[in-house]
Amino acid sequence: MRLTLHVWRQKGPKDPGRIVTYDMPDVNPDMSFLEALDVLNERLIQRGEDPIAFDHDCREGICGACGMVINGIPHGPRRATTACQLHLRTFKDGDEIWVEPWRARAFPTIKDLVVDRSAFDRIIAAGGFVSVPTGSAPDGNALPVPKKVADLAMDAAQCIGCGACVASCPNGSAMLFVAAKVSHLGLLPQGRPERRDRARKMVEQMDREGFGACTNTGECEAACPKEIRLEFIARMNRDFLRGTFAERPEAE
Template sequence: MRIILHIWRQRNAGEKGRMVRYELPNVSEHMSFLEMLDVLNEELTMKGEEPVAFDHDCREGICGMCGAMVNGIAHGPLPGTTLCQLHMRHFKDGDELYLEPWRARAFPVVKDLVVDRSAFDRIIAAGGFISVATGSAPDGNAIPVQKESAENSMDAAACIGCGACVAMCPNASASLFLGAKIAHLGLLPQGQPERESRAVAMVAQANRELFGSCTNIGECEAVCPKDIKLEVIARMNRDFIRAKCGVG
């Protein structure tokens, strides 16, 4: 099938970018979205034009490295799917697709579709962990964990840190990412001692990174490739309020 692409091209962080139109006449429906971009890049290379830079690594939807806005939706139109797992059979002949990088002040564009998401790492470094030094752990079965808590924790822990939530949020808020980590650790008995300080530290770091705030719109939840639920944000709010007010 024939696909028309409009891709954001920007040489580097300093330069202005623009949308550039490309046409791919022979796209197989079995290709993944990124394989289609590979084909485009091969063609561009052969023509002597610089290929499109885009982040990707595992290509099986788990590393969280890939991602772009496809027609204004983070990771494209298929729910619960990263861009690398989106296959061209979900598009039709003649489709025009607009590809843009994640947009947020906290995610500056590096080149073309590549952005800098190191703000996420700094948020985790601020408190997204359980402080246990190697070797000091008790037996794995010393602390039973309710099956339901473990399952809910796992739901939140599935976050791959791709940044789609930020990209899609009209406020460029990182709340779903924050909430996912806060819920993952806060739902487990091991995470209790640092539960409140963790929420406060992570939220404070997110504010320093200049992410927006949550206004409960729910676009993040709709595009999250791992179906992280809005509830985790309520949990973050609860832990934060409890820490700040000593109630809740």
């Protein structure tokens, strides 16, 4: 099949960048989107041109490394799919495809389609953990967790931190990511004691990183390859508001 790719090319963080059009006359419909970029890059290298830089790692939809806005939608048009699992058969012969990096102040572009997502790491470092003594594993069933609670926590824990929520949000907000992290830890007994404190610290870090605010449009939920739900943002709001409002002063 034949595809025309309009790809964002940017030499470095300071380069203003531009769209470059590449003709792909003979791609296999069973290729993944990243494989199509691989083929294109092979040809660019043969022609002595600079290949398109893009992030990728596991290529099976679980690492969160890949990510590009394909035809105006993060990870492309298929729901619950990362760019590496998006196959060219999703498109029609002769389609024109626009490929751009995540665009957000907190995700500065490094080169072409690669952005710096370390803002997410700093949010995790601010509170996305459970402070328990490590050592021998606790006895099985010592801490009962109802199945429904475990399922809900797992739904939130599916987040792979790819940043599609930020990329799709009209406000460049990271609420869905932070909500997923706050929720999956806060739902389980080990994470409960620090629940509100965690929400407060992570949200404060999120704000410091320059992400936007939530306007409840639902774009993030639609873009999320792991189908994290808007409901978790409400849970985070609840934890944050209670954590800030009902926080007791430190004991002497």
